[in-house]
Amino acid sequence: MEILGERWTFLILHEAFHGVRRFSQIQRNLGIARNILSARLQLLVRTGILEKRRYQDEPERYEYRLSEMGRGLYPAVVAITRWGDEHLVDHDAARPVLRHSCGHAADPVLVCGHCGEPLDPRAVTPEPAAATV
């Protein structure tokens, strides 16, 4: 939660989901100071969200890829981004579009994995963890 809530880590994750993996490229895209980027990347590696890999020997260069755990954050990152686009940006401003491979704007919806209905909090009841799944 605190990782998603910090502005820079959120934006670094956002870049990662768009295939931006290299220090210099992230730095350029976000206009972030090198020491801050370095600290945030270290935090994301330490928490297991990003994995650091060497891609060049001389000079040594590293890239940062999403781990499986990191990839699991995609729905959260999309949902937060969409909410921000809808509510925090000027209402008259055109919104960025997520183009899906089906050819249409993705317009992401959270649905029940069983019946496919969009999830409404009033149609959902939390149950404590059960011994049998």
Next chain:
Amino acid sequence: MEILGERWTFLILHEAFHGVRRFSQIQRNLGIARNILSARLQLLVRTGILEKRRYQDEPERYEYRLSEMGRGLYPAVVAITRWGDEHLVDHDAARPVLRHSCGHAADPVLVCGHCGEPLDPRAVTPEPAAATV
């Protein structure tokens, strides 16, 4: 983003989506200090996520309901909660279940609003905001 990232505000929102609206009830459920809860509720009201309504006159008592903007955070809150349940909790521990009105565990999935396919970052291309929508 910073609102979702702060532990208490996230948990207060979580309560709100489960219909918990009253100061005393939130306080009891979360075991949060009164002054902290009061500050967090004020912040959520100020940002337009919660709405404060009087439900009793003597003594004056208020409840806190999600605004339309606040209700829009549901997918984000669900996605973050699920990610936490999957990755931050002991793997052998039983996970809480979200029971959907269809009778099954909701197992929320983020899908393309057009074709219904689960969204995969590799199948999505962000486009800058266009002049024509």
